[in-house]
Amino acid sequence: AQSVDQPDAHVTLYEGASLELRCSYSYSAAPYLFWYVQYPGQSLQFLLKYITGDAVVKGTKGFEAEFRKSNSSFNLKKSPAHWSDSAKYFCALEGGSNYKLTFGKGTLLTVTP
């Protein structure tokens, strides 16, 4: 079985601060990990993914994420945050060979100007 946990349902911070959204996963083998973003009223957009190689992966819109096998985490980071980053962020895991994604419940990020 595989699962993804995003422990923070809602994160609020001021523009200019550093943001870090937490994601932990459970999977018995090497996972493929993703972050997607959903802006208000829109569908999900791909941000970045980790397949193998460097633990820090860079994505679109200035985001990066760090894969830590030691504690099964894949946290999303950006500095500084901008008000336009306000959205819901989903962490996802692909395990096995069927290309199926398991999503976390999402973290709603509010960046106050």
Added chain:
Amino acid sequence: DAGVTQTPRHEVAEKGQTIILKCEPVSGHNDLFWYRQTKIQGLELLSYFRSKSLMEDGGAFKDRFKAEMLNSSFSTLKIQPTEPKDSAVYLCASSLINQDTQYFGPGTRLLVL
């Protein structure tokens, strides 16, 4: 290139009705996914097709939900009969075979009264 398209964007149904949601994947994509998104459950996989073959039918959704892929560029999701608990946003996503990034459509917001 056109992205994933879904129709209708909004649907209102009476309990017990049959509704059909439509999806056109990105041209050339071989994998197609149907998800249901609710605030409480988050994103749940309903069906997954690879090259028009049904790979997964979402287990718990089998009894009233049926997805079909009539050709490589068109898929439908039928809900029969609808129940109020089916009110949700239904998302379609596609990806290239052996690629990991899924591209999401705008979704269909379904309200069952």
